[in-house]
Amino acid sequence: MFEELQMTQEEMISALDTAGGMLMVKALRDPEIMKARELVEKVSIALGEVEEIKYVNYNDLENEDEE
Numbered sequence: 001m002f003e004e005l006q007m008t009q010e011e012m013i014s015a016l017d018t019a020g021g022m023l024m025v026k027a028l029r030d031p032e033i034m035k036a037r038e039l040v041e042k043v044s045i046a047l048g049e050v051e052e053i054k055y056v057n058y059n060d061l062e063n064e065d066e067e
Contacts (some may be wrong), residue, residue: 009047016044 007015020040027034 009050013044013047016040016047020044 014034020037023033025038027037
């Protein structure tokens with residue numbers, strides 16, 4: 001379930017930038033979408049400035065819950 005969520009920092013930034021670009025055209029007509037695009041952009045920039053991100057093995061967390 002969580003395998004698709006495991007991304008490198010560069011992959012996260014790229015995905016956010018892609019999503020922001022996809023929202024750009026719609027954002028020109030809708031102020032709420034513009035706000036969402038701006039938020040995506042802020043998160044992308046913040047991720048780019050993070051020196052270290054702790055990766056969690058979500059599968060191990062699921063197994064702990066079952067015990």
